[in-house]
Amino acid sequence: GDSVTQMEGPVTLSEEAFLTINCTYTATGYPSLFWYVQYPGEGLQLLLKATKADDKGSNKGFEATYRKETTSFHLEKGSVQVSDSAVYFCALSGESSASKIIFGSGTRLSIRP
Amino acid sequence: DGGITQSPKYLFRKEGQNVTLSCEQNLNHDAMYWYRQDPGQGLRLIYYSQIVNDFQKGDIAEGYSVSREKKESFPLTVTSAQKNPTAFYLCASSRDHSNQPQHFGDGTRLSIL
Numbered sequence: 001g002d003s004v005t006q007m008e009g010p011v012t013l014s015e016e017a018f019l020t021i022n023c024t025y026t027a028t029g030y031p032s033l034f035w036y037v038q039y040p041g042e043g044l045q046l047l048l049k050a051t052k053a054d055d056k057g058s059n060k061g062f063e064a065t066y067r068k069e070t071t072s073f074h075l076e077k078g079s080v081q082v083s084d085s086a087v088y089f090c091a092l093s094g095e096s097s098a099s100k101i102i103f104g105s106g107t108r109l110s111i112r113p
Numbered sequence: 114d115g116g117i118t119q120s121p122k123y124l125f126r127k128e129g130q131n132v133t134l135s136c137e138q139n140l141n142h143d144a145m146y147w148y149r150q151d152p153g154q155g156l157r158l159i160y161y162s163q164i165v166n167d168f169q170k171g172d173i174a175e176g177y178s179v180s181r182e183k184k185e186s187f188p189l190t191v192t193s194a195q196k197n198p199t200a201f202y203l204c205a206s207s208r209d210h211s212n213q214p215q216h217f218g219d220g221t222r223l224s225i226l
Contacts, residue, residue: 034214043119043203043217044156089155093213100146100171101207101215105155 002027006090006104013080014112021075021107023064023090031094033057033066033073034101038087047075047088082111115140119204119218125226126191126198134189134221136204145187146205146215149173156203162187191223199225 007022025031032051036044048057053068062077073090090104117138126132138145144163148156158171162181176195181187187206191198201222205215 032213036217041220043117043219044205044215045217046214049214100158100161103156108153 002031002092002094002102004090004092004102004104006088006107008105009087009108010110011107012110012112015082016079017111019075019077019080019084019109021088021090021109023073023075023104025071025073025090025092027071027092027094027102029094030068031092033064034091034093035062035064035073035075036089036091036103038089038106040086044089080109080111082113085109085111117204117206117216117218119202119221121221122219124221124223126223127226129193131190131192132223134191134202134204134223136187136189136218138185138187138204138206138216140206140216141184142206142208142216143184144207145181146207147171147177147179147187147189148203148205150201150203150220159189159202198223 003026005024034049035047037047038044048059050057050066056065064073064075087106087108089106091101093101120135146161147159157173159177160179162168165184178190201220203220204218207213207215
């Protein structure tokens with residue numbers, strides 16, 4: 001079945017550092033890919049998405065490129081801020097998963113001032 | 114503003130008691146979902162509904178029940194058969210076709226007295 005694997009956390013960086021959170025997926029056909037962010041005590045918010053190969057999703061300085069050849073959707077940001085501290089979830093919605101979304105296990109990011 | 118409202122934000126259950134968590138959306142979405150999130154872990158799907166008066170079990174449905182009598186409402190009952198109910202519960206909705214992102218409520222934290 002479809003699945004998502006993302007790097008385990010926690011990830012701790014200093015402010016203004018470069019961020020990469022790795023995400024790879026297994027799915028049949030051409031899934032849509034998402035990154036969600038969860039701030040403490042809140043629900044998940046959609047951060048960005050990509051619906052086909054080579055698409056780049058971007059929002060709030062974060063970017064991720066849909067790489068079909070490597071089945072990856074890594075999240076990147078050039079200069080992180082303390083306010084980016086949260087848990088990040090990679091997810092997919094594929095042809096075999098009906099209307100369900102398959103989530104990765106989440107990566108906790110902490111940014112030091 | 115359109116969105117998803119979960120209530121209450123905090124809920125306490127006594128041993129042997131059923132409790133119901135509310136989820137209401139005004140996004141006119143067909144599909145609704147319930148997830149459970151345990152500390153430091155990802156989301157696990159409890160139940161989902163793609164249309165009114167229809168719902169399917171997710172990965173961890175035992176000890177839970179749902180109803181979908183109205184498009185905008187998808188309440189979750191945590192029954193006494195759920196022996197480890199302490200968790201953060203998230204409700205989500207999406208348009209009812211594949212590859213659409215889900216919109217989340219702010220969650221209900223359930224604890225055992």
